[in-house]
Amino acid sequence: EAEVAQSPRYKITEKSQAVAFWCDPISGHATLYWYRQILGQGPELLVQFQDESVVDDSQLPKDRFSAERLKGVDSTLKIQPAELGDSAMYLCASSLTGTGPYEQYFGPGTRLTVT
């Protein structure tokens, strides 16, 4: 069964450093999502792509976070500089595109610890 791939699975970084996460969606899924999940809470959408275009980045802290999906396939989420409050699980998901009730498939996530 096809899966969403993410790397790294774990990342420890010092505050003020830069960090990047990578996601490879399920083949054929044009919609890609990045979520952040703080411990004890549900995931929160950071950014949504339709192919290479950003559809929704209303919750993305744009002063330090950036996301790209240059060829409309895999995607990178970057934080620069990292802050202590960025410690969380970063989840990537993908889905088919359209008005149908398509489910989102999630990757295993990247757990970020900022020290």
Place this chain on the structure above:
Amino acid sequence: DAKTTQPPSMDCAEGRAANLPCNHSTISGNEYVYWYRQIHSQGPQYIIHGLKNNETNEMASLIITEDRKSSTLILPHATLRDTAVYYCIVRSMEYGNKLVFGAGTILRVKS
């Protein structure tokens, strides 16, 4: 998107049916009810979704009340591996509509 209300936690005996309730009293006509679960340290996993009718798949059954203001997810024979956080989400079918997760219900299956 309509807001959902779920109990914070529930316990279930292994082998028994687990019935997880969800209230969504402000749901509108074009909004689906979705259920996802998240096992510790993993990404959320899709379980089932429905609009008006009851739905069943290999994982679970979804019972939606006639007025659509509440629903119940049923795991017919819970196992220890079903211990997870279960999220009930109401989602419209606007193009590109996102999932808005609440806190969910922690289901503990006990032997």
